Amino acid sequence: QSLPAGAGLHIIQSFEPVPLYAVMADLGFQHETRERDGVFHVYFYKTATLANGEAADVNDAFKTIDARQEDPGSFLPSVITQAQSMQQGEILHIIQSFEPTPLYDVLGKMGFEYQTEQDANGDFHVYFYRMSAGPSEDEIAEAASLSARMSEYIDVEPERIEALIGIVQAFYDGEDVTLLRQRFETEIGTISPVEFAFLEQKMTELGISDAKFKARVEELLSIFKRSLEKAKTPEFPPGHPIHTFKLENKAIATLVEEMRAMAQAEDPADEAWWQEALDKLWQVNIHYVRKENQLFPLLEKKGFDKPSKVMWELHDDIRAAIKKARKLLDAGDMDGMLAALPTALDGVMDMIFKEEKILWPTSLSMLQEDEWIAVRRGEEELGYCLIDPPPAWPPEAHTPSAPAQKSAVSPTKTTRAKAKPFTPSSKKPRATVGAIALEEGYLTPEQISLVLQHLPLDITFIDEFDEVKYVNHGEQALMADEETVAAFKAGALNETTSWNEEGGRFVYHTLIAIRDTEGNYKGILQVTQDVTDIRALEGERRFLDWE
Structure with a gap:
């Protein structure tokens, strides 16, 4: 009786609890029953009324992914994508031949609780229940602290930010995107790259989780896109990290256009051409790694940690999409590769827009020249994407010389510092931050x-x-x-x-x-x-x- 509309109740019993069906129906519940090894699982779903007046069906809240035959490389991304779209009270049923332990932590951070069962065939059935779709109070408090720190390094008007927050909140409340775009262009008119970046940073404070923001970031961007498209990044001399990033983006965009044109051609080239093209496309990984290791940590220190969280995950999605296309090509499935390719290419081009129109301008507003010199200093070790190594910047900078050679062999000796007892920190760092x-x-x-x-x-x-x-x-x-x-x-x-x-x-x-x-x-x-x-x-x- 205490459950709200849209919530689910899972009953496990050694016999089929038939009497419950009528009782629960009187309380507004539909149900679905499944039997495994003599144990009955009944999923009751409290009916919600749709906009057209009809009752929602239990299957609308019960999503099943049978991953036993799915490609292991795409299993985790597909589950996360499905989970991101689910609402509070909905149930995600995963069937897998092994216990999908990594999902417990990943979906737990997204507000899911779970129950795991193993059937007689050895297959695992995991039921994830979305209990909360928003960040915790501690996460909101931490996010507010980061936003305050970020505001020390940027110049934004509080009144404009409040007006823009109103648009964002209306978007996540379900208002029509077209109407919100019209409202934005009529009432506010423009948004700067720094303002959008600050909105990103305040998402958690607004009760919007990173997963929810990532899942709908393209829709949200579409509201402000016409204004953001006008943003321009100042020109910098060759060797400056921003000049290098932009030069790489031009090369990446050219490659993407070539691949799109070839994919749409009547005779879309042979396997060798696509092998070379996908090898070149994979070089975007170098571009992303430099951002992740050279740029993101500096922004994070100044309170802007959304690139380290959300943009990094978008990088991972793009990397996974490229790997999927390459795997299909290696297996001789040209049609499958061509079908999978747009996901990778669209992701790459969407990322270029986010960089050119939001990340680069915001980074330039927040970082000083000595910090850009530090970014440049670490580039050589990571390499470059589709371009030749740029000249030194500043001009007086020099690449470290190679180690001197020695004429005699010295047996291995590892110098170690004095050992200290391990004392774990209060918070385990995110595995991929700075990696x-x-x-x-x-x-x-x-x-x-x-x-x-x-x-x-x-x-x-x-x-x-x-x-x-x-x-x-x-x-x-x-x-x-x-x-x-x-x-x-x-x-x-x-x-x-x-x-x-x-x-x-x-x-x-x-x-x-x-x-x-x-x-x-x-x-x-x-x-x-x-x-x-x-x-x-x-x-x-x-x-x-x-x-």
């Missing part, structure tokens, strides 16, 4: 550096131009002679090994040709390891047998 998206998973630059430093072997990387670019344990001797390098470059050799005794130690060396996904030579990885103690091992030892 670089790798082929599998994410690592921050600090984590990458620490992993390489703690490897129990010496590694040296020499690029395709024979320059030493990295060593993990100080200076190392170069083992590759001209003949070996020539064989690597010619494609006649991929790996070679050698070993020797030095100072009573047995040292093992490996030279590996580094090649990209198309087989192009990119350099040499030299690995050196002192294996004296390994060669002397006998019997067995467990990890717990430490001294």
